[in-house]
Amino acid sequence: MAKVAVLGAGSWGTALGIVLADNGHDVRLWTHRKEQADAINLTHKNENYLEIMIPEQIKAYHDLQEAITNVEAIVIVVPTKAIREVCKNLNGLLDSSSATLIHASKGIEPISLKRVSQMIEEEMEGYQYEDIVVLSGPSHAEEVAKRQPTTVTVSSVNRSNAKIAQDLFINESFRVYTSTDMVGIELGGALKNIIALGAGISDGLGYGDNAKAALITRGLAEIARLGTSLGANPLSFLGLPGVGDLIVTCTSVHSRNWRAGNLLGKGNKLEEVLDQMGMVVEGVRTTKAAYQFAKKQQVEMPITTGIYQILFEDKNPKDVVEQLMNRNKREEMEDLAALLRSINTK
Template sequence: MKKVTVLGAGGWGTALANVLGKKGFTVYLWVRRRELCEELIKFRENIKYLPGVLITANVHCTTDLEEAVKDTNLVTVATPSSVMREMIKKISPYITPKTPVVSAAKGFEKTTLLRMSQIIKEELGEEHPVAVLSGPNHAEEVGRDIPTATVVASEKRAIAEYVQDIYMSPKFRVYTNPDVVGVEIGGALKNIIALGAGITDGLGYGDNSKAALLTRGLTEIARLGTAMGGDTMTFAGLAGVGDLVATCTSKHSRNWNCGYQLGKGKTLETILKETNKVVEGVKAAEVVQALADKYDIEMPISREIYKVLYENKDPKEAVVDLMLRSKTHEMEEVVIRSRDNW
């Protein structure tokens, strides 16, 4: 059986390892903490991060990075985005130049504003085969074999199709896409909008509010994504609107949950202390402000969410300020181009 590797034993990493294990691969799941690794081996269940899901026998849990990565045919990194560079540095002595690395993390590096695939290439070399896996994929559902679709993006078609073949299964459908930038931007920015969706629900607002937030939020995602080189069509696909809808409407979403509690009046500090999972949107909100400034992009929803998170702005006040912004046309970019003929 072909050896494949998943780095990170949170809910998402465990779910992906199970997808691969059920296909018959020999899967090495790298676990950072020894006590968690021992628990996974003993109970064959990730009680803390993915309770109720039996870890298949083909998944071997280890804290030894060399054991996990050496002679593997594929490495999937499912750690938080904040430790992506650290992980790639650590595996670099053990990985061959031809072994594809798949990023399953959604976010940016705070200090450099880089996407995950850019970090991997910086550490392993521009020619190293890299792909990105993203889409409306709750670990809780993937782990339970609920039919799911996802996207694998790579600059090289052969790499995207290689990863597609490895992950494709009757309950996990994989599409390919050459637009790495768009797929990564969609995956990272939807977490910010999901915080806003949670806030609106926490405030007790209704479907009208949620629909407006998602629609205008998608506009912001596409606006920044295309400015950074992404394809507009990507944001209408699984890694764009698909991931946005799933994250903004599901109680599985840690970003939605964080926003919901903010809307109910809890402080961000309290919320983060009470959760055992990483809320990627909190970190992404800070980076996106820098990116919006860098590319001179208007992102009013993201900016107001940033103010709620980092400037202690009252969520109700943020909603009022969004509603009373200067009037504009819904298709702003189109009108700018065609105003003389309208």
Template structure:
């Protein structure tokens, strides 16, 4: 039975820790916040990120990252995408070559436009890299609500090891060899979820959200295939599945932040009120820069970028989207 370490005591990392501990797997968690460590070890609860859910005795939290990763077969990087490179640098001196590194972040690195797996490979070239993605709110995973995700890697034998370790009767894990498609689908859907939240905040209805999700999927496929992903991947869990759950659920921090922004609350205040990283904001800037370099039309991303970073009125942004030149859907 594998031993797993989670680096980052946020909501999703904690939820997966709870799930694995219930399966009988020994789990370590490392976090920078001493309060999170003490709450897990003493109160058996992650009060800040996953309140009111018991953390089993099989989960132990650590303040020293080298102690958390020692003797673990799988190390999960459970931090936001912008923190991945620094975390990889931090753990590099403590890694053994046979330890599998798993990322559960969804995004790309700003300015370099590198996918998470590419960042990890640069910093930890001697370790196998696996990406876990899909529609999986932490609040539901922790409560054993049936969930499906996908794992991918350049070396699929390691993705299959992670599949075996994480698979339960309530958490179904698929494999997909299209690592580019899986990573890009999971990243761009955060942009569309943020836009869907803005639409809700303005007061628009189901018609508007259906339009955003459908045309948003078009943008995901357009840039995803341009970068080398397979179109069929985006109709699966990491594209269509993740898009549905993040655009429609109040568990989605991207949607919740978007709702506040749509109501006129400043972006910075919305993020502070959410209390966790809103990946869609960084993704919007990163993919706006990338699509400009690639000369790809992504009108929803365009307008959202202007709303977030150029103070464009959201309603006028919608007007711009709706009044563009007519075109064929396909």
């Protein structure tokens, strides 16, 4: 069995650590907070994130050097805003680039508009883009930690690296598929958080299932439009990290993006919402990046634009809904035809 370091002891990092421990691997769970590492080792709980006992074979670390010594794989599960810092810290500590590098973070960096794999490639010495694997899909940490059936995708342009990641994680409750479309997998996982904010806003406003179904469907069209403009395989958005992740994030109270949107829809300001959440809401940062991306790529993203206006221009959510409902008339098949054309050119 492998020695694996999981960097990031939030809910998702802890849940992935549990999957790896169930598979018999030696798991080192790293956190930048010493008190959290001590509490995990003492109580085998991570109470601020998950209400579940952590297997005893998971050992928590505060010292990054100790956590990564002699490991065969490193799983990065920190918020996107911390990716560059963690990678820079790894550079001075890794003896070589022999460890398989997997990330399970979902987001896009504002201003640079880089995906997580691109940020890692820029910061990590000895690792190239093809060395990186991304793990994504419809996977609430709370359910993964309870060993409830979950299916995800691991993606790398290097098939052998994707296969290594698949073998590390796959078991009877955590099924893992492989893909080579890193662009589509990462964008699907990041952009769905924007639509989940919108779904929460819709529910917070008291709208029903009709509105949410429309939001999810038209949101998928936006994701596919932007993704294909950046070279993603359009079929990826019809798979687990696309429509699968979109559905689960937009319809579950486990979703912190849905919860944040719900509070916004009920009239709370963004600063108040973030204070109440107490955890990173990736959709907020990703909305800013996607709004910039849409302008750069000249891609129409009206839902993303509306959510950007709510988050950063203090626009009333009801006014944004009215704005979306009163857009110019158009033919729905236009989007589907464009998607099919993209598929046929792949």
